[in-house]
Amino acid sequence: MNLFNFSAQSNISLNRNPAHNFAINHSMMIYGSDALYSFIPKNACSTMRLSVAIANGCIDGIEDGHWIHGNNQTFVPSTAEALKAKFSFAILRCPFRRLASVYLDKFVSKEPEAWQFRNAINRNLNLDNLTxxxxxxxxxxxxxxxxxxxxxxxxxxxxxxxxxxYFSLEDFATCVTTLRERINFSVIDARSLTNHGTNEFELLYEDNFADTPAFDIAVMKREGRCPSHFSLYTEEVFSYVSQIYSEDLAFYSHVFGKENLLDSKI
Known part of the structure; x- marks a missing residue:
């Protein structure tokens, strides 16, 4: 039987445990294989949510892909379903790459998350100037x-x-193959639906863009070019991210080693 991660951290009723509720609300059952997938935004999340929706018989294919955005809670498991799931998996990502992806997607494009962040920390913040x-x-x-x-x-x-x-986004091909072999699950690529990634751009590695305003990067993206994740980092920025995401880094390194971490390239 599976063991919950956050249940023993508090003696309050499990359905009022905030850490547990957050985690279970970011989980999905794949009913045909009695499998549980914990989804983490920016970690092939849209591709996997689309694939789960198709596997569960709710949509036919990517042409109905926008259905997933209103149905994150549709496949949330019950306590019993979660505890008795026969297979479980999560996709982790290099924390340095994940944070760079957030900036290039949500902040450069001034998505709602960027405006919410601005309103929360400083309403005078100019998003166009944010590096x-x-x-x-x-x-x-x-x-x-x-x-x-x-x-x-x-x-x-x-x-x-x-x-x-556990799968690494940096080795996503292994995830695709393993899920097909172990639970007969097909991964359907949703990148053409969301355009959240950098796969369609010419990636720039030679210059450093840590101090480049978001507006300038947006112009570059309109021209088909985009800073690589690597090029957004300086030693100072790298060191700070290492501190604030130290537990994520330690766990990723424990599970996968350090080969695919961005720090091995700086």
């Missing part, structure tokens, strides 16, 4: 780190103390 370094250094309080699911630490999403499989 990646500015964003990182503004995460100076735990509530700021935890305020949005797209940059909230990944360990907060893990419902169980252990999973049948």
């Amino acid at each position: 990646f370094k500015d964003f990182v250094m503004s995460l100076d309080k735990p509530w700021k780190v935890n305020m949005d699911i797209h940059w909230k630490p990944q360990l907060s999403f893990l419902l169980f103390k252990d999973y049948s499989e």
